[in-house]
Amino acid sequence: xxxxxxxxxxxxxxxxxxxxxxxxxxxxxxxxxxxxxxxxxxxxxxxxxxxxxxxxxxxxxxxxxxxxxxxxxxxxxxxxxxxxxxxxxxxxxxxxxxxxxxxxxxxxxxxxxxxxxxxxxxxxxxxxxxxxxxxxxxxxxxxxxxxxxxxxxxxxxxxxxxxxxxxxxxxxxxxxxxxxxxxxxxxxxxxxxxxxxxxxxxxxxxxxxxxxxxxxxxxxxxxxxxxxxxxxxxxxxxxxxxxxxxxxxxxxxxxxxxxxxxxxxxxxxxxxxxxxxxxxxxxxxxxxxxxxxxxxxxxxxxxxxxxxxxxxxxxxxxxxxxxxxxxxxxxxxxxxxxxxxxxxxxxxxxxxxxxxxxxxxxxxxxxxxxxxxxxxxxxxxxxxxxxxxxxxxxxxxxxxxxxxxxxxxxxxxxxxxxxxxxxxxxxxxxxxxxxxxxxxxxxxxxxxxxxxxxxxxxxxxxxxxxxxxxxxxxxxxxxxxxxxxxxxxxxxxxxxxxxxxxxxxxxxxxxxxxxxxxxxxxxxxxxxxxxxxxxxxxxxxxxxxxxxxxxxxxxxxxxxxxxxxxxxxxxxxxxxxxxxxxxxxxxxxx
Numbered sequence: 215x216x217x218x219x220x221x222x223x224x225x226x227x228x229x230x231x232x233x234x235x236x237x238x239x240x241x242x243x244x245x246x247x248x249x250x251x252x253x254x255x256x257x258x259x260x261x262x263x264x265x266x267x268x269x270x271x272x273x274x275x276x277x278x279x280x281x282x283x284x285x286x287x288x289x290x291x292x293x294x295x296x297x298x299x300x301x302x303x304x305x306x307x308x309x310x311x312x313x314x315x316x317x318x319x320x321x322x323x324x325x326x327x328x329x330x331x332x333x334x335x336x337x338x339x340x341x342x343x344x345x346x347x348x349x350x351x352x353x354x355x356x357x358x359x360x361x362x363x364x365x366x367x368x369x370x371x372x373x374x375x376x377x378x379x380x381x382x383x384x385x386x387x388x389x390x391x392x393x394x395x396x397x398x399x400x401x402x403x404x405x406x407x408x409x410x411x412x413x414x415x416x417x418x419x420x421x422x423x424x425x426x427x428x429x430x431x432x433x434x435x436x437x438x439x440x441x442x443x444x445x446x447x448x449x450x451x452x453x454x455x456x457x458x459x460x461x462x463x464x465x466x467x468x469x470x471x472x473x474x475x476x477x478x479x480x481x482x483x484x485x486x487x488x489x490x491x492x493x494x495x496x497x498x499x500x501x502x503x504x505x506x507x508x509x510x511x512x513x514x515x516x517x518x519x520x521x522x523x524x525x526x527x528x529x530x531x532x533x534x535x536x537x538x539x540x541x542x543x544x545x546x547x548x549x550x551x552x553x554x555x556x557x558x559x560x561x562x563x564x565x566x567x568x569x570x571x572x573x574x575x576x577x578x579x580x581x582x583x584x585x586x587x588x589x590x591x592x593x594x595x596x597x598x599x600x601x602x603x604x605x606x607x608x609x610x611x612x613x614x615x616x617x618x619x620x621x622x623x624x625x626x627x628x629x630x631x632x633x634x635x636x637x638x639x640x641x642x643x644x645x646x647x648x649x650x651x652x653x654x655x656x657x658x659x660x661x662x663x664x665x666x667x668x669x670x671x672x673x674x675x676x677x678x679x680x681x682x683x684x685x686x687x688x689x690x691x692x693x694x695x696x697x698x699x700x701x702x703x704x705x706x707x708x709x710x711x712x713x714x715x716x717x718x719x720x721x722x723x724x725x726x727x728x729x730x731x732x733x734x735x736x737x738x739x740x741x742x743x744x745x746x747x748x749x750x751x752x753x754x755x756x757x758x759x760x761x762x763x764x765x766x767x768x769x770x771x772x773x774x775x776x777x778x779x780x781x782x783x784x785x786x787x788x789x790x791x792x793x794x795x796x797x798x799x800x801x802x803x804x
Contacts, residue, residue: 230297231791234305237290238774239757244764245284245317246376251275256282257760279376285385287318291325292393299331301795303350308797310357311367314564315770319357319369320376326354328381328395328406355411356800361418371434374415375441378408412445420454427457433505435459484510490520497524504529504537519544526552531559535567535587539574547580563587564594566630566765585659588765592634593657595769599776599790604695606639607776608684608722611666612703612732614646614675619734621671624702625663627730627762632662634772641684646673649683675707677742678716685720696725698776701743702759704733710745717750728755728775 250261252272258280295302306322333349360368387403390396396404419426485493504525522544546552568587642652654661717724727747747754761767
């Protein structure tokens with residue numbers, strides 16, 4: 215007798231699952247910014263150039279941790295933890311091992327290190343210990359301590375330090391005390407097991423000198439010093455101080471015993487007095503990195519084409535993309551070997567930061583190649599979300615009169631998204647009271663921009679018109695395909711059940727509905743898409759188009775939208791949240 219596989223998440227848990235999806239779709243990708251900015255309505259933006267006025271209501275923000283974004287993200291994680299601690303534990307493990315969202319990893323590790331489930335004994339009525347509760351603080355420790363050679367997923371020294379910096383933020387400490395994670399009367403912020411985990415992290419690298427030297431070489435010397443101070447780390451030998459070039463002196467209490475005498479401090483001397491050829495030779499023989507070299511160059515020489523060329527082999531693909539303007543200004547993009555290496559870096563892009571980099575280059579060809587990197591990132595996200603399922607996508611774009619003042623924002627977001635889809639699985643139509651089918655000439659950002667160039671906001675609003683227009687072209691879908699409908703607009707239009715009826719009329723079996731909310735300043739949003747999803751009984755997801763301003767957010771949102779949870783009772787399928795739940799919980803290294 216056949217059995218029906220139940221969804222991994224029972225119906226009672228769909229609340230936290232939906233909150234988790236909302237976190238991924240709507241949270242800022244960055245908590246730390248290394249340049250001055252300003253905050254407007256809780257969002258960070260780079261400070262305008264000298265002389266330019268700030269937007270009304272904006273306040274200046276110094277470089278470093280953006281408190282508003284940090285508090286917003288942490289509050290959402292706390293909500294998920296309060297509703298479903300098991301889901302939060304799996305999500306923390308998933309965040310570290312399956313994503314590149316660095317600041318999310320920091321926030322998840324911080325929460326897991328301080329939350330209250332720490333293996334407490336559970337006793338029988340007579341006081342005997344029956345068993346011990348799950349120790350989820352070990353997951354936080356494991357997030358800090360995970361080491362995989364050449365992995366880009368494990369926490370960097372800077373991330374380990376940032377976990378403590380986040381927990382020390384007064385607003386975060388207040389949230390933790392309110393959640394019962396720390397003594398409400400304590401003056402110091404609750405850090406949970408951070409010091410213990412950071413001490414283990416430092417000890418492992420002290421015991422493996424090559425690892426410690428490699429981190430110093432990569433530019434983490436001062437970060438490791440900060441880590442050691444904050445954790446109160448006591449090295450086993452003075453070699454730790456020697457590798458870090460860290461001179462020591464006796465503490466006021468006179469308790470120090472290591473590193474006070476005979477310390478052979480390893481110091482990186484400047485290149486003053488060396489010729490360009492000698493510096494290049496030092497880079498080659500000592501295998502120096504870009505970070506090790508730039509601060510040691512003689513002022514009168516600076517970064518020359520030859521020195522930069524010598525440094526290229528040490529650069530990661532991400533560094534190469536970021537340094538495109540420098541490579542161009544030094545004339546190195548004309549070098550065949552460097553150009554080949556750079557184009558390989560373009561092909562490995564997993565975010566759309568290259569669109570911002572393109573603003574600082576002069577060559578039209580380089581701008582186009584950087585735009586190609588953004589397309590590659592979107593394509594990878596779509597491919598990852600659809601690798602196990604035949605997913606077809608309808609993009610329905612609202613161009614009615616209420617979209618005046620918002621349509622350009624919609625078009626900009628779509629130009630970053632649509633290039634990720636294979637043309638044969640992507641179908642677009644605009645609508646006011648009439649639907650118009652659109653077809654990009656190619657799966658590129660340029661082609662999408664060309665397709666949308668003449669779209670203007672005007673007229674009434676009938677979402678169903680776009681669906682009818684697509685159906686009239688003869689468009690059909692395989693029975694096995696999963697149809698995701700993504701509406702771009704303010705969802706002000708006909709009743710949701712009327713919108714739902716058109717899908718039934720044309721024979722389209724919708725698997726999920728999503729809204730990219732694009733709202734003009736003076737417009738009121740409607741309920742058409744949400745009520746349509748309810749009428750069809752399918753999952754609904756929502757994201758504000760402003761989220762696509764962040765180059766790191768685009769691939770993440772794409773993958774989550776296409777792999778949203780399946781409603782209870784739907785055909786069994788491992789959706790995104792279910793995939794999170796099947797992630798193996800992290801454990802401390804043996």
